[in-house]
Amino acid sequence: MTSTSQDPYFIDFPQRIKSIQSEMQNQNINVYLGSRLRTLSWTTDAFCPWRSFIVIPVEGLPTVFSFVIDAARIADDSWLDEDHVMGFAPMGGQDQIEQISDFIKDNLNGGKGRIGIESGMSNYLPEGWLTHYEYEQFKAALSDCELINAHTIVDRLSLIKDEGTINRFKEASRIVDEGHKAVYAAIKNGGWKGMTETEIAGIAALGMRRAGSEWEWSFTGGNEIASGYRTGLAGGACTPASRREIQAGEPLMVDIHAMFKLALGDHSHNYLIAPATDRQWWHAQNFMAIVNKTLETYRAGITPSALAEQMMNFAEEKGFADYMVPGFEHGIGMMGDEWRIGLNDGPFPYWTNPDHAYQENEVIICAMQYACPEDSIGFRYENPIVFHKDHCEALSKYPLEIKEI
Numbered sequence: 001m002t003s004t005s006q007d008p009y010f011i012d013f014p015q016r017i018k019s020i021q022s023e024m025q026n027q028n029i030n031v032y033l034g035s036r037l038r039t040l041s042w043t044t045d046a047f048c049p050w051r052s053f054i055v056i057p058v059e060g061l062p063t064v065f066s067f068v069i070d071a072a073r074i075a076d077d078s079w080l081d082e083d084h085v086m087g088f089a090p091m092g093g094q095d096q097i098e099q100i101s102d103f104i105k106d107n108l109n110g111g112k113g114r115i116g117i118e119s120g121m122s123n124y125l126p127e128g129w130l131t132h133y134e135y136e137q138f139k140a141a142l143s144d145c146e147l148i149n150a151h152t153i154v155d156r157l158s159l160i161k162d163e164g165t166i167n168r169f170k171e172a173s174r175i176v177d178e179g180h181k182a183v184y185a186a187i188k189n190g191g192w193k194g195m196t197e198t199e200i201a202g203i204a205a206l207g208m209r210r211a212g213s214e215w216e217w218s219f220t221g222g223n224e225i226a227s228g229y230r231t232g233l234a235g236g237a238c239t240p241a242s243r244r245e246i247q248a249g250e251p252l253m254v255d256i257h258a259m260f261k262l263a264l265g266d267h268s269h270n271y272l273i274a275p276a277t278d279r280q281w282w283h284a285q286n287f288m289a290i291v292n293k294t295l296e297t298y299r300a301g302i303t304p305s306a307l308a309e310q311m312m313n314f315a316e317e318k319g320f321a322d323y324m325v326p327g328f329e330h331g332i333g334m335m336g337d338e339w340r341i342g343l344n345d346g347p348f349p350y351w352t353n354p355d356h357a358y359q360e361n362e363v364i365i366c367a368m369q370y371a372c373p374e375d376s377i378g379f380r381y382e383n384p385i386v387f388h389k390d391h392c393e394a395l396s397k398y399p400l401e402i403k404e405i
Contacts, residue, residue, distance in 0.1 A: 009171070009261055011164040013045055013079045016157070017062055023153045024058050030113030031104050032056040032150060033138070036128035037336025039118065039154050040064070041262045046078035047214070047335060053100055057107045065100055097134070101141035108145070115142065116150025121350045124339040125219055155343050158333055160361050161386070165263060165334070169363060169384050172265030173395035175211040175258040179223075180269050180398045182207025183254050187405055192246045192273060197225040201241035204256040213258035217335065218266070224255040231270075232371045232378035237325070248273055251280065251377045252405075262335040266365055267396035268380040272404045280377055284402040286320040287370045287379040291400060294328055294366060298358075298385060298392035304329060304341060305354035323378075325369040332365045332384055358387045366394070 005012075020043070024032055034040065034054040041047070043054055043062060050067035052074075061084050066074055068087030075085035086103075088096040105111040117138075120129050130138075139147055161169070186203045187195065201223040205216050216222035221240025228250040230239055239253070246252060250273050258265035270287070272280055293314055297307060308326055315321040331341040331352070341364055346353030358364070366385045371378035379402070385392040 007164070008167045009164050011045065011162060013043065016043060017056060019157050020056055020153055021058055023157070024056070024116065024150075027116070027150065027153070028114055029116040029148070029150055029153075030058055031107055032116040032153065033100070033104070033130075034118055034154065035130045035134070036118050036151065036154075037126055038158070038333060039128070039151075039336075041334040041336050042154060042158050044074070044078045044080060045262065046074045047262060048074060051096070053096065055100060055103060055107070063103065065096060065103075068094075097137045097141055101138060104142060104145075110144075111142075112144045114146045114148060116153065117147050118151040118154075119149045120151060120344070122339065126336065128336065152343060158337065159342065160359060161333075161363050162361075166361065166363065166386055168261045168263030169265070169332075169386075170395050172213075172258050172260040172263045173267065173384055173397070174265075175208050175213045175260060176256055176265035176267045176396055177398045178211035179204040179208040179213075179256045179258065180254065180267065183256075183269075184403075187246070187252075187271070192252075192405060195246050196243050197227055197230075197241040197246070198243055200225045200246075200252075200254060201256075204254065208256065208258045211258075212260060213265075214261075215259040216257050217259045217264050218257040219338075223257060224253075224268075226253040226255075226378075227251070227273075229373070229376035231380075232373045232376050234371060234373060237367075237369050237380065246273060249275055249277070251379070253378070253380050255380055255382060259335060264332055264335065264338070264384070265396070266332070266382045266384060267398055268382045269398060270379045270381075270402045272402060274404050276404045279375060283320075283323070283370070283372060283375065283377050284379065286315075286318060286323070287368075287381070288400060288402060289318065290315055290320075290324065290370070291366075291368060291381045294368065295385070295392060295394060298366065298387065300358050300360045300362075300387045300389050303355050303357050304352060308354075320370075323370050323372045325371065328366065328368055329364045330367045332363055360387055360389055362387045366392070 052066040056062040068089040071087030225241040226239035252271040255268035341352040342356035
């Protein structure tokens with residue numbers, strides 16, 4: 001196994017499999033065919049960047065199937081042994097459809113049974129839902145089986161985080177803070193002059209790698225850096241670093257990401273490059289006020305809609321509601337579980353339920369965007385938080401402030 005129970009980052013992966021198998025029995029599912037990146041991360045403790053599947057029988061150990069070039073590495077990283085990590089390849093009988101279908105048949109009595117699959121949609125690109133082609137091919141190859149959508153099994157079980165997972169998130173956030181320290185050391189005292197957004201992204205990446213990060217995990221450009229008018233683009237989020245040079249008198253947003261044992265660190269910090277104007281400081285003070293208000297309000301029992309209503313009322317009272325994107329969080333879990341909050345039980349299928357009541361030891365990203373395009377300024381705040389009964393715990397400890405450099 002990859003860790004022991006004395007390790008602060010220990011996760012009982014065999015017990016996770018048993019929990020899935022218990023739900024399978026409750027739903028009369030004979031085999032679970034997982035295809036989502038979040039499912040692979042949550043069950044294997046290994047990063048699976050190539051198209052991968054996990055086959056979970058109703059009893060015993062699961063088996064992972066990944067592209068042959070990566071199978072040995074996955075087996076080395078995972079708690080599973082090499083007999084339970086298989087490589088597929090474009091060869092007779094060894095492609096993923098035929099290999100996995102034959103394997104599933106061998107696990108079924110007479111080749112018949114109910115197979116749980118993962119099907120749906122997402123605004124998150126690498127979700128890993130079973131594609132239409134894959135579904136049709138598995139359906140034909142397993143013609144005596146019934147394929148049913150069962151992804152809520154994993155979604156429900158992975159919602160509340162155990163101690164080892166939370167400790168992994170805390171370490172990932174510590175690593176992100178080291179990235180911010182590296183950026184600040186590089187840009188202070190005029191160091192920003194002649195520097196590009198891409199260079200700042202690289203400085204952050206190096207600082208985090210030195211601190212132990214395995215990947216700048218975001219699919220929106222690794223580390224997101226915006227300067228000047230780009231900080232105020234409509235929507236206020238997802239700004240891959242460009243080759244734009246940092247300029248005096250402009251805002252600078254540094255949104256960086258780390259990964260530690262498949263747990264994700266994400267924190268945004270904002271600067272004003274001198275000379276800052278009174279109008280810029282007005283925006284900056286508004287932003288810091290609502291971030292503080294949001295962090296003070298988050299706790300178990302609150303819902304996304306209730307939180308948003310309170311915060312937008314606060315912004316309206318202070319006169320800056322027009323600049324706030326009316327969303328204050330996004331989901332987070334082990335690698336691949338980036339976007340959706342809670343379960344798929346809201347008014348819009350496969351989107352966050354706005355009335356999801358947060359529970360203790362649930363983890364999300366407190367994510368806020370403030371954008372004023374007409375003033376060429378915007379700010380972003382992202383920070384993983386753990387819900388407790390009467391408060392939330394922000395995992396990045398980097399100070400909430402907007403420095404004038």
